[in-house]
Amino acid sequence: MNKILKHPLFSGSIIMFGGGMAANVINYIYHLLMGRILGPIDYGSLASIYSLIYVVAIVPISTSFAIVKFISQAKDKKERGYIYWVLKKFVFWVAVVASLVLLVISPWVAQYLKIDEFASVVMIAPMTFLLLMILTNQAAMQGLLRFIGVVGPGFSSALGKLLFGLFFVALGFSVNGAVFGILLALIVTYFLSVWLRGNLFDEKAKAGSFSIQKFLHYAFPVLIQALAFTAFFTVDVLLAKHFLPAFEAGIYAFPIVIGKKSRGEAYRGIFFVSFLLTVLISILAVSLYWLFPSLAIGILYGKDYLTAAPSLVWMGLFIGVYTANYILVNFLLSIERTKIVYLPLAIAVIQVVGINIWHSGIMDIITVSLVSMLILFVGLSLYMIYTQIPKLYVKN
Template sequence: MKKKISNFKFLISNYIRHPLFSGSAIMIFGTNLANFIAYIYHLAFGRILGPNEYGELATIITLIGLLTSFYSFTSMVIIKVVSASEDKEVTGFFRFLNKYLSKIGLIVAVIIFLASPLIASFIHIDLIKVSLIGPIFYFMLLGFVYKTFLQGLLRFTKIVIVTNLEMIGRLVLGLLFAYLGLSVFGGVSGILVTVILIFFLARYYLKDITSRLTFSQYKPGKELFKLSAPLVISSIAMNFFFSNDLVLVKHYFTTSEAGFYAAMATLGKIIFYGTGPVGAVMFPMISKRHSKSQGYRKIFLLSLFLTIAIASFVLLIYYFFPEMAVKLLYGVKYLYVSQYIFTFGLYMATFTTATLFLSYFLSIGKGKVAYAMVAASVLQVIGIIRFHENITSVIKVLLVLSLSLLLFLIIYYIYSKEFRKK
């Protein structure tokens, strides 16, 4: 009996000491602290602005998220290259990316700025508020690349510091500008100033990489394209699937309904952001072990367990205490959405689990599954355009597609001989 207890304690100790567990613990704590600050941000602006203006701010933030999807694909590419490279190679890769992405980012930011009148007209928001999206895009691009290098180097503590300071900056500066009478424009301005400051902080944390004089010149070839293509496709499709609904709801629904939907979506996304750090730690670890022909199956299964456990905990709260969850974050004005948050949370839980499977496949070079995410994203747009009678119909479209995607990925995992051997 004592031997069994001793073995059990040893097993638990090994799991706690596992790099996935420790790295996930840091990322979960830090990221959820940042998410908590972000929810205070949404709570504060939701109450200060009311459903109509809050719907505008949430839509602009969602649009920024959609635009970042056009460069967020670089995260998986950077992590995969950095996690499998030596120090000198990392510096060469950094200089290559910094040189080209800064130029490309500037061009895209100018295009976004010039397109601001069209964007403002489509989402029915004043031009002056939309015009800040271009500059925000540019500095978020560079800051994002630097933060992703930190992740690829497994510097999770520094990522947590940067992420939390960014959320604090958005909250404090946004509320300050709103207090000065700038309303929605103040919230967007707070984001712009913050991302500029975070850009410099993230660069400082990479000074050992950026200042290294001896490095291997990075020359992209067919191998980079082969590596990047599925990561690019899946990342863009994933971000679109995650954000399309809010933009389409803002287009088809009334301003008030869009504001309620934005609040519901924010509550549902607690599941995605709460479990996201697990995948963020898993991807570079499996990528590194795969590049060295080491086992990684246990890492994935542990990641899957943690993801499902966290998602299930939040879902139980939404099922038994929906009104309390809404009141806690948004107040009584938003109680209308309490009837929807469990179903929306179920959609978000299935989508989050599906993205973990997708990240796993991509980390070991199985890029063909990216097209499943593309198909789901396209069908999502078609589904919402076809079925948008009310909030329930939109949620049904999202839930059916996320369940179908997850089922496909599970079947792909089970019937792949290579994965069963690992």
């Protein structure tokens, strides 16, 4: 028992779980408070900004998995240091280019999404740079099983955006204040990630055999998967902001944003349990939305959002099927079935086309998104039956 308790994976799991839960609770409180304080119209703008942040975070999220892999496989501190500094230099220049591109297209983005707070859109550029640098440090620390270096920045970011955001919103800066709070939180979090990293990576390691091509080859399938699944829960919010009146866009956005859950990679040993739990939790949540929609919205968000009550059960179904699909694809990626990532990418394109055609109201957008998720679920299920179910009957 003592060996288990002292094992770094056991203690690390406790740290990751506890820190992740704490950050999720803070994020939940953040959206509850912002939804109530800002009201549907301004909260719709904030939700659109968040959707844009989720989209630009695709690159750091996808590269972080690859960073964890290569750092953890390093033979010694010298090789580890070389890999880290090569990757950090590469990510730095990716962050610079991405931030400049976002800065240039900011006016078009603000106009397309009908966001009056132009400064909020501009701030996404420096946020992108900071996110990339923070996640590089977090991934490197995770590769060393230094889980405090992963959880600490995540908790700092969540708490910082809550405190800074509420402060500036209370001063009357509305959406700009909330977004500036996120930027300040990321600045603090970046310096925290550097401090937690310390001198674990040898800065003098100048030679080695690691190549960026190898890194990109591993990261690409994860990038496609992240692109598709991020599109599923951001494109609808962004297109709702473009096509619907401001009030309706805000009504649509709040349950979608609040419904986001942190998810981990699934592996065969825990896949069926994870999938079953997801289905059961989704059924419970959808049942509550169906039986008590007005009560759920009224208690959490207030009367301004009650017009969303008839749509809540369908939003819950969308989020439930989305999460099930996410688990299925992560499981397939974990067993190196990487080509499957092109299926969700194709469905994401169908979702975009569908919303551009049918967008007369909230239910149109929800219907297109839900149907897209159901089509993906059927496709993934058939693929699982064809490739994985037979293996259950084969003895290793």
